[in-house]
Amino acid sequence: MSLTSFVPHIPLEEYSERLKEHFVMRRENGILEVRFHTLGKEALWGFELHRALPQMFQYVGQDPENECMILTGTGDHWIKTGDGASFKAVEDDPETRVNSIYDLWYVDGTRLVENVLWGRNFPIISVINGPGFHTEFGLLCDLTIAADDTLFWERHYCGGMAPGDGQFLVYQQLLGTKRAAHAMYTRYQGIPANEALEWGLINEVHPREKLLPRAWELAHLILQQDRIVRRMTVEIVRRPWKRLMTDDFAMHFAHECFAAAVHKSDHAENYERYKKDWGAGVEKSVDR
Amino acid sequence: MSLTSFVPHIPLEEYSERLKEHFVMRRENGILEVRFHTLGKEALWGFELHRALPQMFQYVGQDPENECMILTGTGDHWIKTGDGASFKAVEDDPETRVNSIYDLWYVDGTRLVENVLWGRNFPIISVINGPGFHTEFGLLCDLTIAADDTLFWERHYCGGMAPGDGQFLVYQQLLGTKRAAHAMYTRYQGIPANEALEWGLINEVHPREKLLPRAWELAHLILQQDRIVRRMTVEIVRRPWKRLMTDDFAMHFAHECFAAAVHKSDHAENYERYKKDWGAGVEKSVDR
Amino acid sequence: MSLTSFVPHIPLEEYSERLKEHFVMRRENGILEVRFHTLGKEALWGFELHRALPQMFQYVGQDPENECMILTGTGDHWIKTGDGASFKAVEDDPETRVNSIYDLWYVDGTRLVENVLWGRNFPIISVINGPGFHTEFGLLCDLTIAADDTLFWERHYCGGMAPGDGQFLVYQQLLGTKRAAHAMYTRYQGIPANEALEWGLINEVHPREKLLPRAWELAHLILQQDRIVRRMTVEIVRRPWKRLMTDDFAMHFAHECFAAAVHKSDHAENYERYKKDWGAGVEKSVDR
Amino acid sequence: MSLTSFVPHIPLEEYSERLKEHFVMRRENGILEVRFHTLGKEALWGFELHRALPQMFQYVGQDPENECMILTGTGDHWIKTGDGASFKAVEDDPETRVNSIYDLWYVDGTRLVENVLWGRNFPIISVINGPGFHTEFGLLCDLTIAADDTLFWERHYCGGMAPGDGQFLVYQQLLGTKRAAHAMYTRYQGIPANEALEWGLINEVHPREKLLPRAWELAHLILQQDRIVRRMTVEIVRRPWKRLMTDDFAMHFAHECFAAAVHKSDHAENYERYKKDWGAGVEKSVDR
Amino acid sequence: MSLTSFVPHIPLEEYSERLKEHFVMRRENGILEVRFHTLGKEALWGFELHRALPQMFQYVGQDPENECMILTGTGDHWIKTGDGASFKAVEDDPETRVNSIYDLWYVDGTRLVENVLWGRNFPIISVINGPGFHTEFGLLCDLTIAADDTLFWERHYCGGMAPGDGQFLVYQQLLGTKRAAHAMYTRYQGIPANEALEWGLINEVHPREKLLPRAWELAHLILQQDRIVRRMTVEIVRRPWKRLMTDDFAMHFAHECFAAAVHKSDHAENYERYKKDWGAGVEKSVDR
């Protein structure tokens, strides 16, 4: 008998409880569906959810009982808008503000991107259930399907930030160097789902109500194959993403953070601006 | 006078004879047309052809009288189906089976990809003459034209193997990271020629009978330019492929081979499954 | 007080005067419009303009008063044709000819590409005002808009040169490895603006008279954001271009130059051939 | 007030308890000392410890109260020898054996290397307290000091395995391509501490009893600097390791695993061989 | 006759005059010796010299009459200490302070490294004439010889900055990943010339008075070869540096700048600390 024992992994019951304020989880036959939300409705971006996401990926990744993951938002938006109070609490105080860029942007933002790609050995299917920003962690998943009214937003620049958190890096990889720059500088209203499909940013477009059934169908299709074949396939599929992130992400993100530290970019002001300046399509998604 | 002499290269007459069971060759004005076949008809995949292909590229590459190459299959399919007996002979015996993954997959598969790209200094035009798998060695050629009924198949995953032999790596390079994953996981019926053209996977689509004349036309066009200009151009064209293969191929292929060794993936079983499960389009190509 | 003083940068008045034979410049609110020309009309390619371009980028880049740049040609062509006498003066003399490949191709060609990308910290919007070759320095800019009758030419190969000066490298990056090879070998008549747009080579297509107003509109849009955010964004946008050029350009260009030295490729002969062989579309642009 | 709250990190008291069978931990002023052991004495390698190590790095990395880490083994050896029963339990059963290469080699071995480098933002000082294998996770730390009687072992090849788990990759990076190959093929007796120091494999050599005090001294020195300066420094220091691992590790390790699956390399047999064949120096470390 | 003329380069007489407050230049047979200084004596680091250096490299690089360059400091130090007033003028005012990190660190620091490597086609021999920091632009030159009492300093970390300006990146390249980290964290007193020689950081060590004669001897040796052979050789020699800088420098430097913006690292305070804390060897170099 071995002299020592294995340290047990943390089971679903435990981590789903720890994470329940931000995620609803259910698992069938190794397929784990994870739905993020804010107070049970559409997710609002805030520092708390920003950190909970990489925590969730880490918990889910260490659990060998997960064989496939479906990741989705709640209701009609991937992220509906921001939780202004989350940002104001930190950014209004000059003392916490300056450090927040490291602790709440750099660390959590880096871990979000890393934990999608490293530390898990099963495929993830993301279901972009409607318009929103921060789709980068959805687009980094192996397969992505989206609702037909989805708009993909890269609003860092128009919001006074350098686009270094991964969303633009994913655009550079999938849209091409040239098209990505144009979308980032000029497409504040977003890239519609059909154009995103044509450009190779996503894989399928469906009416919202058909998204989850399709995701489960895809999960079942993938799970038909042998476990080790599937896991070796995941490694192959994920390799270009890992190389891209290792080569470029830290450069991108440090440029965003440096600019934010000097310019004192903040989020609360941004969300105000969204409401005022950006027309009906955006306003609609901001009112709650 | 030099103290020693040059070791002569192996001439066309000699290598075309050695390779004749798998290839028909003819050369005019430095343009070498190579057509692979099985018993004179559509090629059937087997370990013997798998090895003959890199051998052919090596013989052809060492011959300075070749200035351009046209590579095509026979009849209505690039590869029609497999020669089941070729696989069974090896895979039914547990002793030869385990070693075959190294000798007949890893070595020959690596050399196939390498010998398309290294060791030759002239352009290759591939003519995909119909549906088939293992199009990766066609897609790695400088220019690729295809019959209008071609279907491009990446059936490793659905056949119980990790997609590491180059076909999927070519997809990642030409279709983009995201679209490649979706095609590999879900498009068992293949990518039709027109979609492949639109996605940048191939260069031209023609009715089958016009393919070879068009290939010769392209070869003549390319040969109009000076030899050294042409050969330096080949180096430039081929560079991204060489970098891709050097950076990623060994990683991909070892993952396929490792999964195959553990799961005991084999080909014979696969060809059976093709016949049973995959509908009219595929069945048609399997019956012979 | 500091013990020493800053060495002043060279101001616009000085460098615009030095460069006036090749460029017309005007600056408003930090936006510098640079229009290249030959004798006030459409630019003709010659060794003098080839060198003046990197010189211009260097002067413009060292001036901290430039916050955005608009780069365009004159009249109906990006580059109309060549200034035959410029090439003949050098290439007819065997002595100057052999060295010209280093001094007038390699050095100036390398600096052109490098100086678009390195040494400046502001966005550049290129306005491709009509058909022409040497669009690579336009395509390397952050955003590119083009006249609706533009044709993008990669005519090195058909003109007896290996395509190593950056135009083809930009094609490989933006069109994909496969499509780029086909365009280079076969599309002597050029890629029309609309196809270039669809393939991600450029960002917008407009009637010629609307190009400059649109470019200024884009410049104003970009300048709305904070200076440091804008400059960090430029670094992020430009990174894939810098990596591409550092990894591959010297390899590409040395292959072109080596072939030219052996084959004695020259430009004057080329321009003659353009006139004779390439049909109405090309002839039209050659006569002056 | 924010609409949601942060998910708390797992605190030291909790994870040190979970991991106590393999690690003893103490923390002072943000410096966490982690000592691995087997039953309180020198560590014996087994599948359990192999998995516990990446688990430990993950727990420690998610805890923002850790500002610096000291990692060391117990007693006179980094790893004394193997826990034969741990390997036999798995490898004697043909059923578990074949899958163990994926679950117990590939997954845990990959996570070990990844979790040293990703997911933590503080420096690690490793203290190699004596001879042993699997020093790769020690050498990947930012600073490494070693006992003067340490021997660095890369015994995969002589033990019938391809050297793909990271130890040899670290040698390639630090010893140079050529010297690494020679050490791997021929230096079964190990590289002594002084030679390792001269070759740049480690940073300092001390008598064993002075190692921990020196490690704490180094930790205090590093902690004198501001937290954000320190953490940005860690990112810079770690970058070449992350790039190396992302580019090469999966290729290396899949080759080891594939060979092990075909050859049926196992560990138990190896530990037997160590005892018989490799002379006094090794035997001494094997008897317990 | 060509339709246009070449824009003349800026000649030595002009740029040596513009730069004379920071540099003394003399040229013989194409060998340009450049000596930097402050008020005619040992150079003191300040924002003015920091900017003058890339300006100098740019002027020198555009001049085709330069065939080889010798770069050296003045007197007994490469850089003796800082010109405190230069930093205080900027850093004492919170308004100028925050922007200085971009304009005076990021832009000038990036251009310094870039302009050593890009835009010039001749070899540079650096002569490190004594102890000092900011040796990175000396170490990036093709050949480096140093006075026997030189100490190489990487004092960013101990001075409260992340080491991202190139000095540490050069260490990572030349000393190895592991040794570089140790030198940066712990060797505040510097690496002596002989150790630097043994580690491959520099090429030759001589008594100070023999350095310049030796540099001219090396320059004459290199100039014996044909100009184009020499210039192609320079490209080959410089390639790994260009790749390193393109891949990693922007990541490194943005991390330094971000940390400096948050922590408010400044130089004046640093120079004070040097005087107080770091012992005789350093103090000696600070008093003036």
Added chain:
Amino acid sequence: MSLTSFVPHIPLEEYSERLKEHFVMRRENGILEVRFHTLGKEALWGFELHRALPQMFQYVGQDPENECMILTGTGDHWIKTGDGASFKAVEDDPETRVNSIYDLWYVDGTRLVENVLWGRNFPIISVINGPGFHTEFGLLCDLTIAADDTLFWERHYCGGMAPGDGQFLVYQQLLGTKRAAHAMYTRYQGIPANEALEWGLINEVHPREKLLPRAWELAHLILQQDRIVRRMTVEIVRRPWKRLMTDDFAMHFAHECFAAAVHKSDHAENYERYKKDWGAGVEKSVDR
């Protein structure tokens, strides 16, 4: 039974006969010793041997009966000097001269380097049996042992060529960027064996008569391990070389060839210069 058969490989008896003017071969237990020579004595460099080497590597690589290779020269020199007549025959005729740079330098030089690294799956031990140039194909082997009087020569630059054929690239990889440049520019007399050992360029130094016995001992040691473990190990060992060559070799070599085409560098003149200018050590090796 399979429908087709394997194309047989070319056996040792056949290729050793074809290559016998340049190589003596013997094989025992899968270990193939290959000794190159000129007329049975020390090898003299010439275009014929330059081409025969990659031919030999190709023949040897395709033969599955080779499990390990020992490569050595004849007598007291790796390459003693050049066969002047070989070069004069080509280089004296302006017509053949200009093309020879492509056919006899570029093609054969590229294949030499490529064929050492690609297309074979067994380890090679090189035995540098004395002073000589073109040691790059020896240094690229997995293990290298050398006679104690060996001098490693990189004499391209002093011979009027840019150092692009691989020797200098190997120096950059093994000696470090800085030391490599110095050795190339200044060490015309060569790097002695002991210094090469200390710098990591080679693995062992022995008196000449002990070299071959030691090589066989190493070969036997390596062959003790299982075939698939050994071959997977070879892939891992060789990976950094393949990446280096794919990334950089074509750039290096095209720069050499371009310079040679413009400057008309030739070999015959070089060998004359060796005799006249370079002192006793070199003269000794030139007289025959």
